Amino acid sequence: GKALLPCEVAPVMEALVGELARREGLAGRPLRLFLGCNPIGPHGVKALCEAAPRLPPLRYLDLTVCGLGAGGALELAELLATPSRGGAxxxxxxEELYLHVNGLGEAGGRAV
Structure with missing residues (x-):
């Protein structure tokens, strides 16, 4: 499918993060986030990066077939270095990261 435009990704990711941040029971529990087969592209990963400080610790992330490309891989490298809630x-x-079928390329693969 066609990747979402930046203006389309931001509100969706903001709503997702807002809902996750509001859930009291998630505060200390590790988060499993499956976004596979959603055309979030590099802008979706950037939105995750911006939201990371408000999220519980991310234990599992599936970005299979999300249209990331090399740009998304660079955003993902930044996400992995971003502090989450709690500081780490x-x-x-x-513990688990899935990036199949994203066309990361050699440079993108190295970045991650």
Whole structure:
């Protein structure tokens, strides 16, 4: 499918993050986030990066077939280095990451 435009991704990601941040029961529990087969593209990963400080620790992230490309891989590298709620980086908590069928390319793969 066609990637969403930046103006389309931001409100969707903001709503998702807002809902996750409001859930009291999630505060100390690791988060499993499946976004696979959603055309969020690099802008969606950037929105996740901006939201990371408000999210519980991210243990599982599936971005399979999300149209990331090399640009999304660079945004993902930034996301993994971003502090999440509690101070540790997103990458420090992450145990499973799925990026199949995203056309990351060699440079994108190295960045992640």
């Amino acid at each position: 980086t997103v990458g420090a908590h992450l």
